[in-house]
Amino acid sequence: xxxxxxxxxxxxxxxxxxxxxxxxxxxxxxxxxxxxxxxxxxxxxxxxxxxxxxxxxxxxxxxxxxxxxxxxxxxxxxxxxxxxxxxxxxxxxxxxxxxxxxxxxxxxxxxxxxxxxxxxxxxxxxxxxxxxxxxxxxxxxxx
Amino acid sequence: xxxxxxxxxxxxxxxxxxxxxxxxxxxxxxxxxxxxxxxxxxxxxxxxxxxxxxxxxxxxxxxxxxxxxxxxxxxxxxxxxxxxxxxxxxxxxxxxxxxxxxxxxxxxxxxxxxxxxxxxxxxxxxxxxxxxxxxxxxxxxxxxxxxxxxxxxxxxxxxxxxxxxxxxxxxxxxxxxxxxxxxxxxxxxxxxxxxxxxxxxxxxxxxxxxxxxxxxxxxxxxxxxxxxxxxxxxxxxxxxxxxxxxxxxxxxxxxxxxxxxxxxxxxxxxxxxxxxxxxxxxxxxxxxxxxxxxxxxxxxxxxxxxxxxxxxxxxxxxxxxxxxxxxxxxxxxxxxxxxxxxxxxxxxxxxxxxxxxxxxxxxxxxxxxxxxxxxxxxxxxxxxxxxxxx
Numbered sequence: 157x158x159x160x161x162x163x164x165x166x167x168x169x170x171x172x173x174x175x176x177x178x179x180x181x182x183x184x185x186x187x188x189x190x191x192x193x194x195x196x197x198x199x200x201x202x203x204x205x206x207x208x209x210x211x212x213x214x215x216x217x218x219x220x221x222x223x224x225x226x227x228x229x230x231x232x233x234x235x236x237x238x239x240x241x242x243x244x245x246x247x248x249x250x251x252x253x254x255x256x257x258x259x260x261x262x263x264x265x266x267x268x269x270x271x272x273x274x275x276x277x278x279x280x281x282x283x284x285x286x287x288x289x290x291x292x293x294x295x296x297x298x299x
Numbered sequence: 300x301x302x303x304x305x306x307x308x309x310x311x312x313x314x315x316x317x318x319x320x321x322x323x324x325x326x327x328x329x330x331x332x333x334x335x336x337x338x339x340x341x342x343x344x345x346x347x348x349x350x351x352x353x354x355x356x357x358x359x360x361x362x363x364x365x366x367x368x369x370x371x372x373x374x375x376x377x378x379x380x381x382x383x384x385x386x387x388x389x390x391x392x393x394x395x396x397x398x399x400x401x402x403x404x405x406x407x408x409x410x411x412x413x414x415x416x417x418x419x420x421x422x423x424x425x426x427x428x429x430x431x432x433x434x435x436x437x438x439x440x441x442x443x444x445x446x447x448x449x450x451x452x453x454x455x456x457x458x459x460x461x462x463x464x465x466x467x468x469x470x471x472x473x474x475x476x477x478x479x480x481x482x483x484x485x486x487x488x489x490x491x492x493x494x495x496x497x498x499x500x501x502x503x504x505x506x507x508x509x510x511x512x513x514x515x516x517x518x519x520x521x522x523x524x525x526x527x528x529x530x531x532x533x534x535x536x537x538x539x540x541x542x543x544x545x546x547x548x549x550x551x552x553x554x555x556x557x558x559x560x561x562x563x564x565x566x567x568x569x570x571x572x573x574x575x576x577x578x579x580x581x582x583x584x585x586x587x588x589x590x591x592x593x594x595x596x597x598x599x600x601x602x603x604x605x606x607x608x609x610x611x612x613x614x615x616x617x618x619x620x621x622x623x624x625x626x627x628x629x630x631x632x633x634x635x636x637x638x639x640x641x642x643x644x645x646x647x648x649x650x651x652x653x654x655x656x657x658x659x660x661x662x663x664x665x666x667x668x669x670x671x672x673x674x675x676x677x678x679x680x681x682x683x684x685x686x687x688x689x
Contacts (some may be wrong), residue, residue, distance in 0.1 A: 161444050168438035178438070196556055197439045222561060223461075225453035228504035231446050243445045244508075245454055255556045257440045270461045276526060292442060 157279045160259040160294060161238045167281055167290060173198040181274045185251055187213035192294040196254040217276030218292070219248035222255055226265045242268045243244045245297055258295045273298045302689020304396040305532040306389075308525035309649040314477035314488055314640035318413030320519035328357045328409035331363055331521035339525040340536035341403060346525075348373030348404030350391045352384035353643065357409055373401035377547075381448065382590045382636075383565070384675030385644035387681035389671075390545035392526035397442065402527060408645035409521035417517060418643070420423035440554065449514055449593060451555050452676045453506040456595040459562040460508060462609070465598060467508060469613040471499045473594040473639055474512050476621035481634025483623075484660040488518060489638040513594040515636035523643040524652065529689045538547025540655040541689040543668065546570075549678035564596050564675030566603035569682050577684050579668065581605040584684070586629040586654045586663045587670040588647035591636050596675040604672055604682070624661045632661035647671045649683050 159165060164251050168178050171280035173194040176184040186198035188208030201208055223245045230236040245255040261277055275298050312322070312330040320327060336343050343366050349359035350373070359374035371394040377384035385408070410418060428660040433441040438527040440446065445454075459465065478494040481487035494512060502511040532539030548568040552559045573579060581604060589597045598616065601607045606628070607615040621630040632649040633639045640646055652670040664686070673681040 165444070166433050166441065168442045169432060169434040171435070174438050178442075193370070197436060213540070222558065223454040223458040225457050226507040227444060227450060227451055228506060231444075231450075235444055238444070240504075241444055243443060243450055243454065245555060245561065253558050255561065257443045257445050257560055259443050270458065 157261070157277060159279045159281055159292070160261060161199050161235065161241060163281075164234050165238070166234070167283055168299070170283070170286075170288065178290050178292055179288065181278050183215040183217040183248065183293055184212040185215055185254070186210050194251040194254065196251070196256060213251065215250050217248065219246045219274055221245070221268065221270055221272045221274055222247050223270055224268045229262075240265045241299075244268060244295060248272055256293070258293060261294050261296050263297050302529055302541045302543055302686070304393045304526055305541040305689070306335070306524045306652050306685070307527045307531040307532040307535045307537065307539060308335045308341070309523070309652045310334025310336070310338050311486070311522040311642070311646065311649060312520045314486060314518055314520040314565040314642065316488065317417070317517040317519060320411045320413060322411070324409050324411035324414050325357050325361070325365070327411055327519065327521035328362065328407060328523070331409065331523040332362065332366060332405050332407055335405065335523040335525050336391070338537070339527070341525070343367055344369045347371060347401045348392065348395055348401035350375050350388050350395075350404060350406045351408060352377040352388040354379050355383055355408065355571060356415065373404055381642040381677045383677040383680050384547070384672050385590060385648065385673040385681065386545060386683040387547040387673065387679065389526065389542065389648060389683045390547060390681065393542045393545055396526050396528055402528045402531070405523055406526060406648070407523035408643050410556055410643065411519045412517055413519060421426055435618060444456060448676070449509060450506050452593045452596055453509055454555055454678055455562055455564070455599070456508055456593070457611070459599050460595075462562055463612070464610070465613050469598055469616055470508065470513055470595040471496055473591060473597045473618040474499055476626075477591065477631050477635040477638035479622040480632050480661050481638025484633050484639055487634040488516065489634060489641040508588070508595060509593055510667065515592050515641045518640040518642065520640055520642050522642045523650050524648055538656055538687065540652040540669070541687070543684045543686040543689070544573050545681070545683040546572040546576065547679045547681035548572065549680060553678050555681070562599070563680040564599040564603055565680045566600050566672065566675060566682070569680045570604045573682050574683060579684070584668050584670045585666040586632060587672065588635065588650055589672045590644040590647060590674040591631065592641070592674060600672050600675040624663050629663040632659050632663065644673060648683070655685050655687055
């Protein structure tokens with residue numbers, strides 16, 4: 157799947173906290189090894205038990221749009237051909253309390269609604285510096 | 300303790316469109332501080348403290364040297380953030396003066412975006428090939444084109460509007476009030492440039508639900524005040540604006556990736572502490588200034604500060620309820636960020652002092668208490684309540 161915001165849009169710079177999220181092809185969230193708490197974005201310390209050891213929780217990637225804003229003004233020149241695009245915050249059923257940012261695939265931005273049920277999909281990209289393959293989580297509305 | 304300190308002087312530079320200041324940012328800061336000190340009727344040499352907020356570039360040591368300060372005793376600032384900290388900066392000065400650490404503390408904000416670039420602009424952590432680098436915390440939103448404060452606040456606003464049946468007209472009412480009040484204020488950059496409801500709705504979308512006119516302009520300028528003891532302020536040139544209470548805070552949780560805070564302005568804790576510490580209630584306030592980088596979040600802040608209910612806030616702001624000196628709820632009487640100038644909210648502090656003195660260009664009758672609520676949607680939020688008597 158091609159990228160929602162275009163091939164030229166900046167890619168995430170991979171690090172130990174975000175590598176699984178952006179490359180695994182599974183919606184992978186940070187989970188505390190000590191207490192099992194899932195938090196997002198990842199942090200150095202667990203907000204529930206203050207533990208410092210983490211692994212990845214593989215979410216089924218089924219959730220709900222909790223908010224949507226349609227960007228019309230391109231805040232960067234590389235987005236000039238991409239507006240309008242929908243920015244969404246999604247909750248996932250198996251990791252309650254957290255919200256994940258994304259875009260919506262296959263639906264006009266103006267037709268995205270709060271409360272829409274969504275499933276995760278992945279857009280492919282190649283990091284031009286490392287050659288690493290990215291699989292960036294995005295969202296598809298389930299009708 | 301409360302009411303132990305007061306604002307004795309206020310000053311500001313001329314306000315300019317972004318990049319049009321003929322002065323450097325440091326010069327703007329000095330102009331505003333000199334005018335505040337002159338307004339207080341004290342000597343520059345007797346200033347002994349400087350407080351600002353949010354990455355202020357004009358350092359206290361540099362200011363103290365340039366302004367001929369005899370002895371610097373208090374230099375403090377809030378953490379990085381945004382306009383959320385405007386009232387917290389006044390709180391830092393209040394703390395210093397009330398505790399006796401300093402006697403004449405300047406609180407100020409200066410910005411010259413022509414000199415230093417835009418505040419709150421789209422971006423990641425710095426230099427990529429195209430000027431963007433979605434590293435660290437920026438990766439989680441920036442990868443998806445979620446880059447700016449406007450977009451973050453839009454996501455909060457969209458959810459609040461959805462949950463409580465708020466229409467676009469409520470956002471328009473906030474914007475129109477700022478424009479209407481700016482027409483009375485010759486300092487205001489929107490003075491002589493009124494806005495109609497039709498023009499509001501015809502303006503382009505920046506990010507739904509914010510039209511162009513929901514977003515405050517970007518400006519250059521500086522504003523400053525002098526905080527001293529209320530006892531000393533009573534012997535100076537103007538009636539003191541006593542600091543009745545100030546609060547900052549948030550929690551639990553923070554930010555738009557936390558479902559608990561999505562439709563929040565981060566002001567529930569500030570509200571609880573401010574009213575408790577002041578021993579007052581929202582209905583005791585005569586005039587209020589609410590930081591509006593984006594019009595709509597004022598609606599959330601009005602609710603969290605206790606002035607309206609979420610389901611009633613649209614009616615609370617409608618039918619001109621915020622416009623003019625005789626408004627049902629006198630609000631942003633100098634024009635606010637949208638109408639007067641975006642000096643990261645510091646002009647709201649000075650306007651409150653003018654209301655307490657009876658000297659606003661949109662003067663409300665018999666003002667005894669004036670409220671400033673800082674920037675909504677980022678944290679920790681802050682608010683300060685001024686009174687004619689401590």
